[in-house]
Amino acid sequence: MSHVSSHSPHGQSPLRTVQVLGGGSAGSSAHVRSLTSGLVARGVRVTVCAPAEADHAYGFTGVGAQHVPVPRSSDPASVAALRTACADADLVHAHGLHAALRAALALSGRRVPLVVTWHTRSHAEGARAHLLRLLERRVAKAAAVVLGTSSDLVDRARRRGARDARLAAVAFPAPRTPVEHGDPDRLRHKARAELGAIDRPLLMAVGSLDRHRGYDTLLDAARAWRHLDPAPLLVIAGEGPLRAVLQRRIEDEGLPVRLIGRRDDITELLAAAEIALLPSSWESRSVLAQEALHARVPLVATAVGGVPELVGDAAELVPYGDAEALAEAVVRLLGDPARREVLQEKGVRQAATWPTEDETVAQVLSVYDELTQHRPLG
Incomplete structure (x- = not known):
């Protein structure tokens, strides 16, 4: 320099x-x-x-x-x-x-x-x-x-x-909140208990409830993984104009999805999840993608904008707007702990290149x- x-x-x-x-x-x-x-x-x-x-x-x-x-x-x-x-x-x-x-x-x-x-x-x-x-x-x-x-x-x-x-x-932005120190397993259990996902897989998406976030596709995908036993719980953290529309769909279709609004403990909640989901139509350096890889949480994301460049081979990438591909990727990962472990290791390596x-x-x-x-x- x-x-x-x-x-x-x-x-x-x-x-x-x-x-x-x-x-x-x-x-x-x-x-x-x-x-x-x-x-x-x-x-x-x-x-x-x-x-x-x-x-x-x-x-x-x-x-x-x-x-x-x-x-x-x-x-x-x-x-x-x-x-x-x-x-x-x-x-x-x-x-x-x-x-x-x-x-x-x-x-x-x-x-x-x-x-x-x-x-x-x-x-x-x-x-x-x-x-x-x-x-x-x-x-x-x-x-x-x-x-x-x-x-x-x-x-x-x-x-x-x-x-x-x-x-x-x-x-990589420092976590949005100071992470609670303590026994990680206990904190994980606490977060899962609060969200109602003690005996079932927890899936997590984060971001404002706007059109370009791809939540419609995500709810379509949630319909497809309802048949799993136990059915995974999808939690979406964020607030925005689509809240009422999404909530109505969740209720009308009986989807295993919870909207939990804006949260300041995303880091802890994410650490408790099996899989992080990023279904957006476009992202540059998604904070969620970075937090997920950093926290060793397998990520399923759309192959849009800067996402492929950011995550490399450390995430499952699917086309935007393709509910079937998204649901398949989630179901496959939930049934394959070895693949989840591979993604965790790759995620840590990828995060080290940022x-x-x-x-x-x-x-x-x-x-x-x-x-x-x-x-x-x-």
């Missing part, structure tokens, strides 16, 4: 960066916290512009950043607050499309490099899909460098006119360095 100007060579003042976070998914918020911690440790000044609740949840100030509360809306007040926060920045790094658009507006007319990390892809149809394309194009062209968290996001950024798009190194927090920070710093090497002396 080239010299890092944040170490203030030749009398330069420390590098001043602003990290801009919108609503922030669990993945992007954890990434910004990890990045902030690493940058501060290397002498970089970091201001995080994010909604107040994001700082409460992720503690940016706790790792040495200054936090400026900026609401996630694109109203003029929010852009003005960002403009003020970025007034003396050497570089601005926005996470997500909406945060990037606001950062581009706040920086208009100023020659401050903008780095954008695309963490995920937005889903839209009809007129909104057209608006989304315009937004993606605007952001791709405004950024000096776009970092995409999966190869297909890098390709997408290039198609939208990015001058420089690269694959981002993104470290970038570390240090590698993530080093990559971002080298990008910052490229873009700010002609800074004036302090």
